[in-house]
Amino acid sequence: MAAPQIVPYDPAWPSLAEAWLERIRRAVAAVTPEPLRLDHIGSTAVPGLDAKGFLDLQLLMAELPDEAQMSTALASCGFRRARGSRPDSPGVDRDVPRPGTSPAHHEKLLFFREEPHPQNPGVILHVRRMDSSFADFVLCFRDWLRSDGSARADYAAHKRALAAEFAGADDYDDYTRAKSVFMDEAQRRMGWPRPPRATAAPTSR
Template sequence: MVDQTNPAELVEYRAAWAQQAAQVLDAVATAIAGLPGQESARLDHIGSTAVPGLAAKPFVDLQLRISPLPAEHDLVLLLEPLGFVRARGSRPDSPGVDRDLPRGSLPADPRVWQKLLFWNEEEQVILHVRRADSPWGLYTAWFRDWLRANPEARSRYEKIKRALSTQQVGKADYDDYTRGKTQFFDEVQAEFESWAAHSVR
């Protein structure tokens, strides 16, 4: 019998996601107090759950931008009491686990793509830890804000997400869904970078 579960199943936007994100981000900020670079660290609610009206997988994506990138062991000790464990991905080549794929027009040292990924099962929260100078860190925030400000782009993105989601029924994970969205990112990268250049202060 074919497994009909869908690991990339989408749900309608939930206003509670914003409050949940704020609470977890506050807890993370407290937990990392004392780490080198924490004074200038940035904590963000990113991804589709951060865009009102956009259907999303019911996992809240958060981001910590900090330099230097903390040692994995140090972060594990600090985040474990909050329920976070180091995420390794469902496959050896799962995207965005230990490194972000280079993209965009911003010049970058190859080392800035390194990252650490954490998962909180109880809260259903993913925490992406990136260097403060990671272009991906900027892109995630710009993309979120561009979707918030651009209903037409938000509608296009949701249509693609729904189409990709239906293709994941019976699969063991949502890696193919994640990779499938890359084409849309490639198509709109220059558009949201240009928008950010004229809108973000």
């Protein structure tokens, strides 16, 4: 992928994402009968937020599936396995753990689909474990941006500044790494990780 280009929010993104989530659900049914969770994540999942022209989707499973089987299943929807522009491209085979979290369970599979028509967004699918703390972070980050107009404006300005800074780049990698400054601040403002729920004390009968 070339340098990032930020485009105005498109009200069609949520419905397009829902359609893709259903297609993916059907496609992976042959790979795993286990319960799974599918979500629209990222900037295109936040009404009013400018974004890159790609829908980010997340598939959560108890264990990462066999890569070859998953690749075959998703090929029916036009997805290809992402390999990264560089050997150390972030977020391709493993997520970078957020500060203060365990590095366990951050392995992932990343797939993408580029649309032949410029007016249609491409699709990026992040396949993660249910117990990945990074998976929880992206859901909380999405919900925080949806509920906080000031945070949305700050993030939009940050992304546009970075897109301008890296406009001549050959890939997304430096842009992605530079966003970590905002993510670190967002983590503090969000109060994430969320404190564990208290367990009720057993009662005698």
